[in-house]
Amino acid sequence: xxxxxxxxxxxxxxxxxxxxxxxxxxxxxxxxxxxxxxxxxxxxxxxxxxxxxxxxxxxxxxxxxxxxxxxxxxxxxxxxxxxxxxxxxxxxxxxxxxxxxxxxxxxxxxxxxxxxxxxxxxxxxxxxxxxxxxxxxxxxxxxxxxxxxxxxxxxxxxxxxxxxxxxxxxxxxxxxxxxxxxxxxxxxxxxxxxxxxxxxxxxxxxxxxxxxxxxxxxxxxxxxxxxxxxxxxxxxxxxxxxxxxxxxxxxxxxxxxxxxxxxxxxxxxxxxxxxxxxxxxxxxxxxxxxxxxxxxxxxxxxxxxxxxxxxxxxxxxxxxxxxxxxxxxxxxxxx
Amino acid sequence: xxxxxxxxxxxxxxxxxxxxxxxxxxxxxxxxxxxxxxxxxxxxxxxxxxxxxxxxxxxxxxxxxxxxxxxxxxxxxxxxxxxxxxxxxxxxxxxxxxxxxxxxxxxxxxxxxxxxxxxxxxxxxxxxxxxxxxxxxxxxxxxxxxxxxxxxxxxxxxxxxxxxxxxxxxxxxxxxxxxxxxxxxxxxxxxxxxxxxxxxxxxxxxxxxxxxxxxxxxxxxxxxxxxxxxxxxxxxxxxxxxxxxxxxxxxxxxxxxxxxxxxxxxxxxxxxxxxxxxxxxxxxxxxxxxxxxxxxxxxxxxxxxxxxxxxxxxxxxxxxxxxxxxxxxxxxxxxxxxxxxxxxxxxxxxxxxxxxxxxxxxxxxxxxxxxxxxxxxxxxxxxxxxxxxxxxxxxxxxxxxxxxxxxxxxxxxxxxxxxxxxxxxxxxxxxxxxxxxxxxxxxxxxxxxxxxxxxxxxxxxxxxxxxxxxxxxxxxxxxxxxxxxxxxxxxxxxxxxxxxxxxxxxxxxxxxxxxxxxxxxxxxxxxxxxxxxxxxxxxxxxxxxxxxxxxxxxxxxxxxxxxxxxxxxxxxxxxxxxxx
Numbered sequence: 075x076x077x078x079x080x081x082x083x084x085x086x087x088x089x090x091x092x093x094x095x096x097x098x099x100x101x102x103x104x105x106x107x108x109x110x111x112x113x114x115x116x117x118x119x120x121x122x123x124x125x126x127x128x129x130x131x132x133x134x135x136x137x138x139x140x141x142x143x144x145x146x147x148x149x150x151x152x153x154x155x156x157x158x159x160x161x162x163x164x165x166x167x168x169x170x171x172x173x174x175x176x177x178x179x180x181x182x183x184x185x186x187x188x189x190x191x192x193x194x195x196x197x198x199x200x201x202x203x204x205x206x207x208x209x210x211x212x213x214x215x216x217x218x219x220x221x222x223x224x225x226x227x228x229x230x231x232x233x234x235x236x237x238x239x240x241x242x243x244x245x246x247x248x249x250x251x252x253x254x255x256x257x258x259x260x261x262x263x264x265x266x267x268x269x270x271x272x273x274x275x276x277x278x279x280x281x282x283x284x285x286x287x288x289x290x291x292x293x294x295x296x297x298x299x300x301x302x303x304x305x306x307x308x309x310x311x312x313x314x315x316x317x318x319x320x321x322x323x324x325x326x327x328x329x330x331x332x333x334x335x336x337x338x339x340x341x342x343x344x345x346x347x348x349x350x351x352x353x354x355x356x357x358x359x360x361x362x363x364x365x366x367x368x369x370x371x372x373x374x375x376x377x378x379x380x381x382x383x384x385x386x387x388x389x390x391x392x393x394x395x396x397x398x399x400x401x402x403x404x405x406x407x408x409x
Numbered sequence: 410x411x412x413x414x415x416x417x418x419x420x421x422x423x424x425x426x427x428x429x430x431x432x433x434x435x436x437x438x439x440x441x442x443x444x445x446x447x448x449x450x451x452x453x454x455x456x457x458x459x460x461x462x463x464x465x466x467x468x469x470x471x472x473x474x475x476x477x478x479x480x481x482x483x484x485x486x487x488x489x490x491x492x493x494x495x496x497x498x499x500x501x502x503x504x505x506x507x508x509x510x511x512x513x514x515x516x517x518x519x520x521x522x523x524x525x526x527x528x529x530x531x532x533x534x535x536x537x538x539x540x541x542x543x544x545x546x547x548x549x550x551x552x553x554x555x556x557x558x559x560x561x562x563x564x565x566x567x568x569x570x571x572x573x574x575x576x577x578x579x580x581x582x583x584x585x586x587x588x589x590x591x592x593x594x595x596x597x598x599x600x601x602x603x604x605x606x607x608x609x610x611x612x613x614x615x616x617x618x619x620x621x622x623x624x625x626x627x628x629x630x631x632x633x634x635x636x637x638x639x640x641x642x643x644x645x646x647x648x649x650x651x652x653x654x655x656x657x658x659x660x661x662x663x664x665x666x667x668x669x670x671x672x673x674x675x676x677x678x679x680x681x682x683x684x685x686x687x688x689x690x691x692x693x694x695x696x697x698x699x700x701x702x703x704x705x706x707x708x709x710x711x712x713x714x715x716x717x718x719x720x721x722x723x724x725x726x727x728x729x730x731x732x733x734x735x736x737x738x739x740x741x742x743x744x745x746x747x748x749x750x751x752x753x754x755x756x757x758x759x760x761x762x763x764x765x766x767x768x769x770x771x772x773x774x775x776x777x778x779x780x781x782x783x784x785x786x787x788x789x790x791x792x793x794x795x796x797x798x799x800x801x802x803x804x805x806x807x808x809x810x811x812x813x814x815x816x817x818x819x820x821x822x823x824x825x826x827x828x829x830x831x832x833x834x835x836x837x838x839x840x841x842x843x844x845x846x847x848x849x850x851x852x853x854x855x856x857x858x859x860x861x862x863x864x865x866x867x868x869x870x871x872x873x874x875x876x877x878x879x880x881x882x883x884x885x886x887x888x889x890x891x892x893x894x895x896x897x898x899x900x901x902x903x904x905x906x907x908x909x910x911x912x913x914x915x916x917x918x919x920x921x922x923x924x925x926x927x928x929x930x931x932x933x934x935x936x937x938x939x940x941x942x943x944x945x946x947x948x949x950x951x952x953x954x955x956x957x958x959x960x961x962x963x964x965x966x967x968x969x970x971x972x973x974x975x976x977x978x979x980x981x982x983x984x985x986x987x988x989x
Contacts, residue, residue, distance in 0.1 A: 313505075317496075403562040
């Protein structure tokens with residue numbers, strides 16, 4: 075507790091950097107195993123646009139050169155690692171010559187806004203419901219309703235999205251069909267714009283919450299059953315503590331600890347987590363960016379997005395490592 | 410004056426296979442300031458009966474008949490109180506000291522907060538200063554330094570300190586009655602005496618009644634005024650402690666008393682057969698097991714200081730290693746099993762360093778050296794029938810000559826440990842009792858005809874009445890199957906009976922060693938003396954000593970701390986101990 079030892083910090087930072095470098099390497103290798111040639115793909119798109127392409131070989135060579143694909147693999151790799159670590163992901167091959175960093179810069183805020191909010195909501199609701207499934211003083215109606223609601227967990231998010239869209243957008247017309255904000259507002263720090271963003275974000279967020287809260291609820295339920303059988307819970311009851319106090323301070327407080335680690339891992343995953351939800355709601359986030367990039371074999375974008383995902387996972391795990399001793403006194407910043 | 414009455418209390422547990430009558434028609438009264446013991450085996454209903462007075466029965470249990478009266482209440486029938494009124498009774502009038510000392514405090518809360526929340530739940534919010542005064546007083550009453558302990562988290566305390574914190578919580582609101590559920594079963598004898606004396610002292614000071622739940626007749630004799638003996642949910646005998654111990658009426662009570670092995674008492678073992686089985690012998694006299702200057706350190710902590718011994722397997726022997734938790738005895742066990750590598754020195758089996766073996770040698774070593782561990786519940790894979798645990802190593806080591814042979818071997822092994830094969834084979838672990846499982850573990854080891862058995866606390870988790878039987882099974886392995894045994898335990902009485910040689914370990918040092926009649930029968934080292942004097946005797950004329958005696962013993966131990974002295978008593982042939 076208290077101050078974090080320098081040795082421990084150095085150790086964690088080394089791990090963080092190593093993780094990121096190794097992961098970046100894998101990201102680089104995996105798309106190259108697909109055997110597809112992005113230069114040919116670009117040419118193909120040109121051909122399908124213009125009917126036929128003159129001097130195809132020459133253009134192909136030129137494309138290769140501008141994409142850096144004419145360099146030896148080792149050079150490509152070293153250049154890639156250096157550029158990646160400096161957040162220079164190159165230019166998109168599909169939307170040539172937009173810098174990938176700019177594309178990510180545009181998409182990331184949307185995803186973080188939508189996904190982080192829905193993750194936090196899901197985490198809170200899921201864990202609370204999971205805890206209530208176990209607590210002995212939960213009203214009986216809840217004990218029936220919560221497991222029944224788990225049905226939604228088996229619905230794929232794309233279906234829940236379409237369903238919500240149908241009910242609330244097409245039929246009831248309560249919420250807009252798609253897009254991140256209304257056509258009547260300009261992106262700016264104004265109340266109108268913020269309200270429009272929230273209004274448009276509601277359905278996509280809801281469709282994610284509905285299908286993912288079960289993950290947290292079921293995990294929490296298992297942990298709560300463990301805590302419920304612990305001697306300290308029995309003693310808490312024998313001390314005549316109020317049931318609600320026991321629920322929060324003895325049961326949830328202990329059961330939630332492993333969930334915090336899971337939360338950190340999910341933060342990294344959320345960037346790519348709900349690709350299809352972003353897709354059907356035409357939400358210009360990271361998921362959609364990745365999805366489109368895969369369709370067009372846009373290596374730099376795939377690599378850039380994957381790198382951001384890994385970086386976020388690694389950083390959130392790093393932060394949890396630092397914060398964990400504050401929430402669990404048994405864990406110390408050890409070697 | 411009576412404070413609590415059980416009147417014809419029955420408790421049922423409805424299950425899918427019918428109603429289990431956990432407690433049937435129990436009536437007894439607890440007088441002011443009196444200490445009552447509930448004794449019986451696991452499943453006898455002793456905890457269930459006591460917990461019914463707190464209305465804290467495990468679901469789906471309920472009181473199906475009778476009344477429980479707490480006379481200090483205006484409406485004395487506890488079963489008629491509202492949930493909120495009952496909550497107010499807990500801790501303020503009836504408090505509870507739980508069994509699992511290791512686990513009964515909230516791991517993420519400071520000690521003083523765990524005393525405060527109990528006070529606040531009954532008396533409402535108050536200034537932190539006042540709360541701290543109250544918690545300090547409670548911690549002082551159990552001999553803990555409140556300025557240090559109050560700020561700590563549970564994992565920073567020893568088992569004994571945790572249990573004293575639980576006592577502090579239990580007495581902080583001056584209850585009428587304290588229910589202590591095996592409060593010392595997870596503690597070693599020295600700590601047990603200290604904690605029990607603390608409990609007795611504070612209970613006497615506040616004049617509360619005490620229900621002590623336990624299975625140790627000796628502990629009862631030293632701690633309570635009256636004893637209730639429970640068997641299968643019925644109170645078979647109830648009376649003053651002296652009458653129960655010196656003149657038990659019910660056959661079950663007599664059985665409970667006679668099943669306790671005593672130091673210097675009658676042996677529970679069969680006499681040595683005329684022609685005991687021979688063990689492992691070599692022509693050149695290579696010892697079966699040899700430790701050469703073995704030590705083990707974990708980081709800065711030395712678990713075991715350098716020691717050497719050699720055990721000759723020709724005439725099988727049982728070597729006991731006794732000591733408190735943390736003395737290094739289990740570390741020795743895992744070194745001998747090759748689970749851990751020593752920090753210095755070498756462990757040799759039949760002359761080969763067990764940590765430098767080729768794969769076939771290592772396989773042969775695993776067959777020749779078997780283990781029995783403490784927890785019979787965790788030793789089986791719950792997804793397999795127990796046959797799997799017996800059969801798998803047997804086949805793996807190439808001993809099988811076909812299915813019929815395996816079956817025969819399993820049945821023979823079961824019989825050898827006193828189990829009827831048809832009642833255990835083909836079942837799942839959860840369908841068997843702890844005692845049956847532990848015997849199966851012994852049978853499993855026996856099937857492989859090992860040369861050496863390492864038994865680490867093999868009976869500490871089974872009922873007292875079964876301990877002697879299982880130890881008898883293990884002892885028979887020596888005489889009838891020629892297996893040498895290393896018996897690791899904290900229980901001096903059983904070590905006294907089964908072993909040929911005893912080593913007393915204290916903080917990683919052997920402090921006293923020799924034949925059990927010398928070491929345990931007539932201890933010389935301060936630590937051994939303290940261990941022996943801390944054993945609670947089921948004998949009312951043999952006093953356990955006051956808490957001052959316990960403190961004096963601990964102080965004497967503190968005096969010799971850091972100075973390493975070993976007292977070697979007489980030796981036995983085939984075993985030699987050397988310390989570097």
